[in-house]
Amino acid sequence: MNLLVTGGAGYIGSHTVYSLIEKGYGVVVADDLQTGHIEAVHNDAKFYCGNIQDTNFLDDLFKLEKIDAVIHFAANSLVGESMTSPIKYYENNVYGTMMLVKSMIKNNVHNLVFSSTAAVYGEPENIPIKEDDKKLPTNTYGETKLAIENMLKCVSCAHDFKFTALRYFNAAGAHKSACIGEAHKPETHLIPVVLETVKGKREFVTIFGDDYETKDGTCIRDYIHVSDLAQAHILAVEYLKNNNESNIFNLGNGVGFSVKEVIDTCRKVTGHPIPVRIEKRRTGDPAVLVASSSKAKSILGWQPEYTSPDTIVQTAWNWHKNQRYN
Numbered sequence: 001m002n003l004l005v006t007g008g009a010g011y012i013g014s015h016t017v018y019s020l021i022e023k024g025y026g027v028v029v030a031d032d033l034q035t036g037h038i039e040a041v042h043n044d045a046k047f048y049c050g051n052i053q054d055t056n057f058l059d060d061l062f063k064l065e066k067i068d069a070v071i072h073f074a075a076n077s078l079v080g081e082s083m084t085s086p087i088k089y090y091e092n093n094v095y096g097t098m099m100l101v102k103s104m105i106k107n108n109v110h111n112l113v114f115s116s117t118a119a120v121y122g123e124p125e126n127i128p129i130k131e132d133d134k135k136l137p138t139n140t141y142g143e144t145k146l147a148i149e150n151m152l153k154c155v156s157c158a159h160d161f162k163f164t165a166l167r168y169f170n171a172a173g174a175h176k177s178a179c180i181g182e183a184h185k186p187e188t189h190l191i192p193v194v195l196e197t198v199k200g201k202r203e204f205v206t207i208f209g210d211d212y213e214t215k216d217g218t219c220i221r222d223y224i225h226v227s228d229l230a231q232a233h234i235l236a237v238e239y240l241k242n243n244n245e246s247n248i249f250n251l252g253n254g255v256g257f258s259v260k261e262v263i264d265t266c267r268k269v270t271g272h273p274i275p276v277r278i279e280k281r282r283t284g285d286p287a288v289l290v291a292s293s294s295k296a297k298s299i300l301g302w303q304p305e306y307t308s309p310d311t312i313v314q315t316a317w318n319w320h321k322n323q324r325y326n
């Protein structure tokens with residue numbers, strides 16, 4: 001089976017490519033390297049540099065390569081940036097996906113695995129969050145991902161086209177080989193920010209708020225290892241092939257850890273004291289986000305392997321110690 005992975009040079013995309021190649025799939029990567037890293041693209045994947053908004057690029061690619069399904073990561077994904085540059089997010093995420101889907105239909109490619117997010121829920125009403133819970137995003141990034149999910153539903157009613165949307169909670173960790181890992185510019189995610197402090201790139205970690213109604217006052221998140229997310233994409237491709245129906249799944253470990261607990265885990269794993277400063281809350285941060293992934297477990301047969309925060313942070317640290325991206 002031959003798969004096109006858009007955004008295969010990015011964080012979750014590159015890990016999915018590694019897992020696909022390990023399982024014997026043929027992989028074609030399309031990435032414009034706007035935020036991705038060429039060093040993260042697996043040597044056995046065929047690489048095309050281009051933007052998914054360019055339908056000529058996509059049409060040519062679909063003509064040159066026999067593609068059975070698409071796994072679509074290419075997007076902008078920084079919540080803060082999405083609030084200050086909303087048009088960039090609608091253009092790259094919503095318009096980009098529209099052009100990809102248009103080209104897929106034109107070229108008779110019927111199955112898409114779409115990279116969605118817990119940000120579609122906004123402030124949750126229930127914990128753990130289930131797929132059918134209320135969706136009211138609190139940021140532009142979440143709005144664009146929800147708009148795409150809705151568009152995919154309409155397209156799948158009108159055309160011979162099926163999709164699975166995977167709503168990730170907090171992706172974390174790095175490949176067990178430590179060859180690929182998480183590197184954003186600017187870096188805003190908690191675990192890499194903490195590890196940059198250990199490496200001396202920052203003096204301290206800012207904790208955004210310790211006055212939430214949680215056990216220690218800091219926000220609680222559901223951290224899920226990037227290689228477990230990668231496995232879920234493979235199961236989602238097989239689900240589409242075997243069932244020919246669209247579906248949506250949450251992907252998380254189902255256990256929440258506070259910001260302070262994550263920093264303590266990083267102290268334990270790295271042996272570094274990690275100084276912190278408490279600042280005011282960051283706008284748009286819900287107090288608690290924890291997934292119910294029982295649907296993915298029962299329907300896809302997904303079983304996360306990296307359930308301990310120590311192991312997740314250890315893989316991230318192994319990568320950060322030797323980071324080789326430019």
Ligand code: UFG
Pocket residue numbers: 077078079117118119141168169170171188189190191193205206207208209219220221259282285289
């Ligand atoms: N945090 C800090 N200090 C930092 C960075 C983060 O205290 O320097 C806190 C945040 O306030 C939050 C927690 O650590 O409470 C996790 O923050 P991240 O920025 O690592 O992740 P988010 O939960 O904000 O966002 C993640 C993904 C988004 C996705 C969202 C879904 O990065 O892409 O989950 O809710 F949209």
